[in-house]
Amino acid sequence: MSLEEKLNTIIIPDYPTSEVALEEAVEVLRMKSREFDTTSAGSGIKGVNIVIVAGGSLKLPAASGLSMRGVPLAEALRHITGLVGLKYTVERHAVAIREQNDQRVPVYQKTTSLQNHMEKRILPTVQFQDASLEEALEYLRVNRGCYDMGDKIPPPLNYVLHLREGVKRPPISIDLKDIPLDEALRYCAEISNVRLRYDPFAVVATDAETESASLPATSSAQPILPLMDLNGATLEESLHFIRVKSRELNPDRSELSIVVKPGAPRASITLCLSQIPLSTALCYIAEVSGNKLSYDVRSYVLSPVGLK
Incomplete structure (x- = not known):
């Protein structure tokens, strides 16, 4: 019915x-x-x-x-x-x-494989009372729910918060039964007045209309990072983590070359991502720290947004 x-x-x-x-x-x-x-x-x-x-x-x-x-x-x-x-x-x-003037219409067409997987993950119960957006997203990240694709293991829910600081957001109170993960996520975002951007490896919650994170072309494929868990890290600490992991994961033990141009904004970086290409993790570090990422044949280059 x-x-x-x-x-x-x-x-x-x-x-x-x-x-x-x-x-x-x-x-x-x-x-x-x-x-x-x-x-x-x-x-x-x-x-x-x-x-x-x-x-x-x-x-x-x-x-x-x-x-x-x-x-x-x-x-x-x-x-x-x-x-x-x-x-x-x-x-x-x-x-x-x-x-009354809310004209948002749900979009059910899926454009990435991540969305398709999220639609197939059914959560028996999603219940929050006055939760913050961060609390709600973390719950959804670790809640595996029921996956309707046989014995296949669902990919992790990677999410990235790229939000303006100091914005007061409504608390999230919901009580849902048998809801797809992507729908639960959409309602949390709508209540908090943020947009969702679906990239191939992560969902980005943002205050602005942004395009998917575009990775600069590189000479070879990057290894997969099992886990990156940064909590209030500086840009320097985050990049040090990437360099260390690149030495561990690259077959030849080479270190990823990363150059930071002068004027990079000070940022507190919190990211928890798993099973993600090393270069994609670097791309999100650049995004949430207010930088853009490029590649100049030998090195990844982070430069402040707006710098010519």
Whole structure:
């Protein structure tokens, strides 16, 4: 049964209509949708996922008109979102409560193999209460979920935070069941007002519309880095790590040549990436530190963004 059909079939006996936070009213609808779902017998997927993308702290007015009982879930959602001037949209795996002027439309077409793998990884439960974006992403990174491609091992979720400093972001509160990893990630990003950029080896959460990280052409393929875990490292410390790992991983024990041009911004670099080409890891170090990466036949060159 489609989500739209569920919304019109599940009957909600009663729900709060006044003097409670929207988040509390939605939680009641979410729980009752699971309790009174008679459409999912035997499937194991009961109820409807409801995500508050915006307006969770809004409070239903004291006088909200007639009390409504025994109505379809769709009508109950229309009622409580209308009371606070919001709307709901029916999406593939959840109902999303949004601002009236929110015109974002989910894009389900996958453009990278990483997205395809993320879509096939189903998370039985994703539950956050007032989590930061960093906390939510770290949870999703380590949550393996269920992978529907037989015995194949899913690739790791590598994510990169490339965000403006000092921006206050809404906390993330969601309660989702049987949701693909890419959809859970999308809702976390939308609540936090950030964009997602899918590169071949990582997802980048950013405040700006950016193109995929482009690697400069090199003379030979770079080895795969099993793990890079940097936490508040300086640019110098990060590049030292890359040089050391290049000596360990290159068959001839050669060291990657890296040149940093004067004027490189001071940066605190936090990256946790696994099973990623060494040159790609270097590319992300450059990006989050405010540099661009190029290659001059013998060396990788980091130069400040905007430097000619």
